[in-house]
Amino acid sequence: MRVGFLGAGLIATYHSKSLRRSGAEGPCGIVRAGVFDPNTDRAAAFAAASGHTVCDSEDAVLDSCDAVYVCTWTNEHPRLVAKAAQRGLHIFCEKPLAVSLAAAQTMAAVVNASGVTNQVGLVLRRSPAYLWARHLVTQPAAGRVMAVVFRDDQFIPVQGHYGSTWRGDKNLAGSGTLLEHSIHDVDMLRFVVGDIARVNANEANFHGLDGIEDVVAATLTFRNGAIGTLTTVWHDNLARPSLRRVEIFCERRFIVIEGDDWFGPVHWTDADGAEHTLQGEALEEVATPLVDGDLNPDGEFVRAAVAGLPAWPTFDTAVDAHRVVDAMYTSAHAGGSSVQVES
């Protein structure tokens, strides 16, 4: 299985390192194939660190591999995914899939029709913290989930370790904190609490970047009757790179996820007053049996591709999150009115 990369920036580097950690190179016979990035310095640095070969075009990468990672800025994803699917390559595409819901839906249709193994970068689906929180919510002892408060804040990622400027350009990023960052949060709200039926949202733009909102506050009504809020903020406090805090209120259990997105801690309190906390390796140990395979998204993608099996989360899962994000923008642009999420 020859693996190529389109884009050699921050997230491509993350996936390349994660592939190495997964151990898939040995047993799966993963071969490092081509990488292309119009920023040739980045491509060269990526190749030197990973063992990939620098190519001078997208097509050269696509010709060099059986599976490809699409890790460019967002508006390039649809075109590159279509090219890869046409060649029958297995595809890992970063989130968000595209700058619009319609484009994301077309991408999912294209990969589904081509029958290739496909996976998206909604990596929190394999986070021990969220897997464990979901387990706690679904236990009968918790009762029904009633409410959720989800807060996500980070410094606006056109600075700091992101080293990107494209996130300030609506033509490349589509929009701001909700689509570019908090599509993860929407996906986790769906994963832990359930499908979302209706939203109301408001947005603000403090930085003055055209079309790049930096605050969104949304109210969500879930199909199971629960009600929640999502607040997402891009500020300039460089001491806060990316921080989430989630409070989930069930009839007889209160759950908090805080600290690290992967390793928690997760705290929970039951009706008998018992208080519990799990974090780090102990959290990983209890969460691992909750999924098929292991928690490394990249190892699981290439293993599925080698075996010709489906991977997850799929493009369809990402489209479901895009639907909610799209409804939130529709609401925000209409002054916060109630919008049904297309099902």
Ligand SMILES: NC(=O)c1ccc[n+]([C@@H]2O[C@H](COP(=O)([O-])OP(=O)(O)OC[C@H]3O[C@@H](n4cnc5c(N)ncnc54)[C@H](O)[C@@H]3O)[C@@H](O)[C@H]2O)c1
């Ligand atoms: N899953 C996650 O948690 C996560 C985290 C960060 C970024 N992302 C997503 O990953 C994507 C990339 O983000 P990043 O942080 O790596 O950005 P980045 O700026 O670090 O890297 C993007 C790279 O894509 C290159 N590029 C642009 N067009 C290209 C093309 N046609 N072919 C090849 N390369 C091209 C750019 O030159 C740039 O080097 C975005 O869609 C972003 O939303 C996901």
